[in-house]
Amino acid sequence: MQYLKIMESINEQIEAGLLTPGSKFPAERKLAEAFDTSRITLREALSLLESDGKVFREDRRGWFVSPSPLSYNPTNTDNFKTMALKAGREPRSELLSSQLIPCPRNAAKLLGVEAFTKVFKFERLRFLDERPVAVTINYVIAEYFPRLEEKNFIESLTHTYKEDYKVLYSQTRYHIRTSSLQGDIAQALRATSGSPAMLVERVNHDQNGRLIDCDLEYWRHDAINIQSVATLTQED
Amino acid sequence: MQYLKIMESINEQIEAGLLTPGSKFPAERKLAEAFDTSRITLREALSLLESDGKVFREDRRGWFVSPSPLSYNPTNTDNFKTMALKAGREPRSELLSSQLIPCPRNAAKLLGVEAFTKVFKFERLRFLDERPVAVTINYVIAEYFPRLEEKNFIESLTHTYKEDYKVLYSQTRYHIRTSSLQGDIAQALRATSGSPAMLVERVNHDQNGRLIDCDLEYWRHDAINIQSVATLTQED
């Protein structure tokens, strides 16, 4: 169980502040030598620290110290930018794709619509302090938002809803589970295929109770933590 | 990238229902031979399926197909037993430890009390269909619940609160993040040290707004998914 000692040793250095968040580790071969072990054992140690959210990897780029996670409150309408700014982080978003398409099966299931319904699908890549942390995919029921494709919603969809359509989110059904990053999503996040992820699915209703959109958010699992306050319902 | 093909192949078999939830895989050496690969590569494939929550491991016992996760709603007061029964699962709980102690630092921080305050700490192991899925650690402010140690709260603390003390949960502050299993907790869950986990922290208030307890729940990450509905607060 060398790898446990290596883990602890690296962990101590992180917690002592010797390794700053976001900084890169030395090459695997050098670290392995420093700990007098094989590369495989070293990678085992780093992988466990990755599971724990203490370090992360960028595909073929190396290992880095994880910055502190962003607190995410699924029960408020703060958009990504607002959330990040409140936490003193630097947000940025990129539009990856945007199309008007017949609703794919998985989204149709969430939206409770038939498979032919037209939806806007758009994917955005979210950065925190220039680190890519999430890919968000939105499906918006097209008939409720004419000409949505002409708007500038890259930063905030909620803002466009409110200003241009007088629509406010009022209720959301959310669903959070662990998952893993694959294919294009992994690539966009500069992650290795199979990296652990947090998947947040939301289905949103407007102020009239109408179901208007849903979104799938794939987060690097160390970049987010869910935090909220709930008033409890007593059931008997 | 053999391991991707192996992953897909195993995945297909799971989704086709050829491998039933909870069933054990053949020995690693046999699987490796079947896929004409080395044990290390096979383990790589299984580890990624583990990250994704499709399979799980019991320490030195082998690999198993993950049963479907339990939906966990942090905004209702359903206890573990009720939650499980509603989902058609078979719950069981074991008391691991129970003591009256001065509040340890981490709990004191959550409870907002001084370090000397007396608390009941108790740890329970939760099973679903005889699979150990979570270790829950509760810290209860002792002065509010005299003789709590004499009660039978193994199944449900909420029930004891209500029946014996006329106390109801009314508000909870929750915090969910990925983590990893270590030491005793890993052992209790029959998991390897470093296995991925979901950590749910809750701080609970009673009907008078009084902070009464907190709990830390370490879940095998494939055994749980968070699901809830929220009425949104508009902030401007």
Add this chain to the structure above:
DNA sequence: AAGTGGTCTAGACCACGAC
């Protein structure tokens, strides 16, 4: 007692990122 998973070694080649 046999078989299994956990851990580890000492290499290797390739494709990609960084320069």
Add this chain to the structure above:
DNA sequence: TCGTGGTCTAGACCACTTC
């Protein structure tokens, strides 16, 4: 182009589970 991480091989020993 050079070094790096991603991937893979072909073993080995031990402690533990299972029979």
